[in-house]
Amino acid sequence: MATGTLPASFPGLKSRDSGLGFAKSVDFVRVCDFRKFKSGRRRFTVIRNSSNSSSDIAELQPASEGSPLLVPRQKYCESIHKTVRRKTRTVMVGNVAIGSEHPIRVQTMTTNDTKDVAGTVEEVMRIADQGADLVRITVQGKREADACFEIKNSLVQKNYNIPLVADIHFAPSVALRVAECFDKIRVNPGNFADRRAQFEQLEYTDDEYQKELQHIEEVFSPLVEKCKKYGRAVRIGTNHGSLSDRIMSYYGDSPRGMVESAFEFARICRKLDFHNFLFSMKASNPVVMVQAYRLLVAEMYVHGWDYPLHLGVTEAGEGEDGRMKSAIGIGTLLQDGLGDTIRVSLTEPPEKEIDPCRRLANLGMRAAELQQGVAPFEEKHRHYFDFQRRSGQLPIQKEGEEVDYRGVLHRDGSVLMSVSLDQLKAPELLYKSLAAKLVVGMPFKDLATVDSILLRELPSVDDHDA
Template sequence: MVGNVPVGSNHPVAVQSMINEDTMDIPAAVAGIRRLADAGCEIVRVTTPSLSHARAMGHIRQQLRDAGCTVPLVADVHHNGVKIALAAAQHVDKVRINPGLFVFDKPDPDRQSFSPAEFSAAAARIRNALRPLVELLKEQNKALRIGVNHGSLAERMVFTHGDTPQGMAESAMEFIRICAEMDFHNVVVSMKASRTSVMLAAYRLVADAMDAEGFDYPLHLGVTEAGDGDYGRIKSTAGIATLLAEGLGDTVRVSLTEAPEREIPVGFSILQSLGLRKTMVEYVACPSCGRTLFNLEDVLKQVRAATAHLTGLDIAVMGCIVNGPGEMADADYGYVGKAAGTICLYRGREEIRVVPESEGVEALVALIKEDGCWVDP
């Protein structure tokens, strides 16, 4: 569990994001979290780079709860973050740590290698630093995210395994084993990279490594620093959807260089496209061809404008009678061009009525209402 959101097993894949407001600006941070929650975000991460930021989380959480906002909160901790993580854990539902930075030593430009003794000594420091945080999270029944980033692998991991997906997987496994030794299993793992191919390889490697050692922890998926616009969405989808289709992934974040709330519809769209969640109308529409009997693009926009607030329906908008009925067979409702200026409305495979094109959208809404599937926006 992350707060009131179950994660992993057969539970729905959750969509999360991160605010971009300064945590010390408490009113702004609260407003940012509420915007995400209102957009449907199910878990919200907040940066806590200092003890002051960690303490501010207490005020943020209280103001959110006073306003009736119960979205789970995650503290994001990086450089030498032991004390920060301990302070933040008092006020959040999950703490995210970065294995490459949690116990941070500045890289030595003159170093040529790590001896086995040096590697083991660093591992012992990590174990000692992580222990109090794990004990606290275990006591409070809160979660830990072991969040590996390709761009911030520890120096000894780079020397030993290279700046590679294998190095990312080994970095995660080191922390996973420490948690398991302490009988702490409320763990989520992420393996983020800005290159989709690296991200895919790292998640697959850590999933295989966990399976080989008997660990079954949830995975949080994301392509970090994906950018903006169409390409950012495509890049994120290529990574996230590929792994979800392979059965990997329990939470997702689409990391866009845009307002955080714009990430949420993309995440839910990925899940719906794979049949993992059903949170919006699914529109089935042909690309149009010479047989199309009406302006398909305009009509689809009209149908979407009238019905997009509904949940759980499949609505097909097809340009002609040749392929329309067959290709929309799984849809709940169909809007199909029958002849010039004439529309056929379907319920499933059954033709219900024929109406003038000018009345098509209105008649579709009326049919949905007749079936008791309508809710007012």
């Protein structure tokens, strides 16, 4: 017997097979008794919402290989065969509309001291002249918040109406103050209401955890109400490097924890009937960043949410490295059809971020028309919605072979190189042949560096050079 669960958003249920039974509870529908349902496929399309003929069919699949538990098939984009931009609602940030019905917006962040009003105004003007759609400014305390009013007024007087975004950490009162003049508030769920992470393992009872959530609601609700009053937008911006101890104790330092941290704040917004907000799931590791965004979108599909996404890789770096790192993370998601506004984070002057940002935005907007796509197929070899290391088969040891390759090769695909005794006698030439970086004559491992060397013969004890 197999069982499965479905969200209770399927109020009217009917089955394609008479052998299925249903039992409905408060928050999910349990599907039980699959004994009469026979299929050789790993994916089971069994449930339809009969109250809405246009709704999607709910597809069930095994929770893991060979598991009798069937769960809804995860979906993180509109299509895995071609780029189709995910449909979202429109979020207004000042006079700029963000969402699937609009171009992908480009933004950056100032580096000037916010208290230096003249310097910050000059920097924002340079950024706007380069074509940015939005500018984010860090607001650490009350003095910076007071300066924001002067910054806004100075820009308006100079006919610069580019929307301004306040970056807030640890300071709910500052957010309330700056919401009166800036167009959007970015809050970090990891530190807006929770204390700074001490990397402690905490244990909560259910009641204690609910009290923590109530505390978040008490702290965050006034800002939501003020943003509703003034017509401001909010970005719920989770950062992989600043999750709270509470979240990490429950979910670990993981994409799942990032998503749940953001959802705690999103539920408060929805409870207060505030929907002018968007999400971001930033990380310095592009792989973690991509997985977090895909998981976020998968959860939004389950809940029926359609909020836009701000894409970015934190601390990407400078030069080619920073641009490539951002292109890997942001570009991957744009090809998935995800992303409505982006920032390429570089350790360079902010106006230098606009060109690579614009290139990626154009790539995302044109992805659907430039690619041919592939014929629809069923993926049987991997879970494309998460990241798992591929398993490989080691070579079979042949009779007469002196080297046992099974004990040398690694399942993670390490690169080996055969080295001769003559190469050992010339270290600098050896390092270059191994593709190692040389700094003051010392070797350092790089992305292209060989992982292991294979000596087919050992030097003699008297051969000191080798």
